Amino acid sequence: MRLKKRDWALILGLLLLAGALQAAAMLNRAPAAEALISVSGMQVRVMPLDEAGSFTGEGALGPFTVEAGTGGIRMTHSTCPDGLCIRQGLIARTGQSIVCLPNQVAVTLSGAGGPMDAVSY
Amino acid sequence: MQKRIARLAMMIALALVLSYVERLIPLPMPVPGIKLGLANLVTLVCLYLFGWRDALTVSALRVALGALMFGSGFSMVYALSGALCSLLVMALLKRTGLHPVSISAVGGVAHNLAQLLVAALVVRTLGLLSYLPMLILSGALTGVLVGVTGTALIGRLKNL
Numbered sequence: 001m002r003l004k005k006r007d008w009a010l011i012l013g014l015l016l017l018a019g020a021l022q023a024a025a026m027l028n029r030a031p032a033a034e035a036l037i038s039v040s041g042m043q044v045r046v047m048p049l050d051e052a053g054s055f056t057g058e059g060a061l062g063p064f065t066v067e068a069g070t071g072g073i074r075m076t077h078s079t080c081p082d083g084l085c086i087r088q089g090l091i092a093r094t095g096q097s098i099v100c101l102p103n104q105v106a107v108t109l110s111g112a113g114g115p116m117d118a119v120s121y
Numbered sequence: 122m123q124k125r126i127a128r129l130a131m132m133i134a135l136a137l138v139l140s141y142v143e144r145l146i147p148l149p150m151p152v153p154g155i156k157l158g159l160a161n162l163v164t165l166v167c168l169y170l171f172g173w174r175d176a177l178t179v180s181a182l183r184v185a186l187g188a189l190m191f192g193s194g195f196s197m198v199y200a201l202s203g204a205l206c207s208l209l210v211m212a213l214l215k216r217t218g219l220h221p222v223s224i225s226a227v228g229g230v231a232h233n234l235a236q237l238l239v240a241a242l243v244v245r246t247l248g249l250l251s252y253l254p255m256l257i258l259s260g261a262l263t264g265v266l267v268g269v270t271g272t273a274l275i276g277r278l279k280n281l
Contacts, residue, residue, distance in 0.1 A: 001220055001221065001272065002220070003220050003222065003223075004220065006219065006223075007219060007220040007222060007223040010219065010223045010226070010227070011222070011223055011226050011261065011265060014226060014227070014230060014257060014260075014261040015258065015261055015262075017257060018254045018255070018257040018258035018261065019254070019258075021253055021254040021257065022254035022255070022258075025251055025253075025254060038244065038245065038246060040243075040244070040245070041243075041244060041245025041246070042245075081193075095248065095251045096251060097246065097248040097249060097251060099240065099244055099246070099249060101195075101199070101240055101243060101244070102193070102195060102196075104243055104244055105244070106244040106245075106246040106248070106249070108246055108248035109248075
């Protein structure tokens with residue numbers, strides 16, 4: 001089988017799509033102001049990112065701890081088998097998130113005043 | 122019949138070995154849960170050599186066995202959604218006569234998208250969609266990698 005033009009077009013199209021989406025996402029990035037922490041879809045805590053603080057909550061599998069400060073937040077402990085959420089490190093821009101899937105914990109960042117970065121009337 | 126069972130069992134075993142081995146390879150990208158998806162190689166090869174029904178059998182069984190051996194109940198649902206979605210998309214695209222490399226690329230993207238959706242449903246957070254670009258990129262790239270290898274295999278395994 002030979003690769004035809006439409007194959008190249010398809011693959012290139014996918015790569016361009018990814019690039020375009022990433023560029024669009026990056027344009028909307030701004031330093032985040034607060035983190036929304038939810039467990040199994042329910043909001044349990046909102047933490048400001050400029051004050052140093054930590055929060056320990058109960059996930060689906062067990063406790064988890066996040067630490068905020070200097071404009072960012074990170075997961076320092078979680079009861080999950082992989083620890084991918086901890087290895088992700090610090091996030092500090094709006095739209096970024098840390099998710100511990102087994103524990104059903106999600107930490108999402110937004111600008112001051114909730115998920116809306118800008119509102120106009 | 123016995124030949125079919127032996128062929129499919131061999132494919133399942135191969136897929137399981139691949140999904141174990143790929144965990145040993147560290148990836149430079151920071152996106153959590155990103156994998157090479159090497160086991161999709163087996164799905165692709167089965168799709169072309171044996172048809173979608175056998176590919177479905179192999180895919181479902183290797184996800185189930187893989188989850189029992191290495192994962193958990195939840196990881197099974199998660200992996201199954203990716204594998205089944207990917208197989209569905211690839212089987213449908215196969216009818217258009219696209220090259221296996223392209224089909225595998227789209228399959229890889231579909232796999233990641235399905236898993237992203239499941240993850241977003243579990244934690245009820247749309248913010249996860251910020252991973253979309255990286256998942257499309259990695260899905261396409263690993264899909265191409267798997268597709269190239271798969272094409273070589275399909276050519277050589279015609280007599281299986």
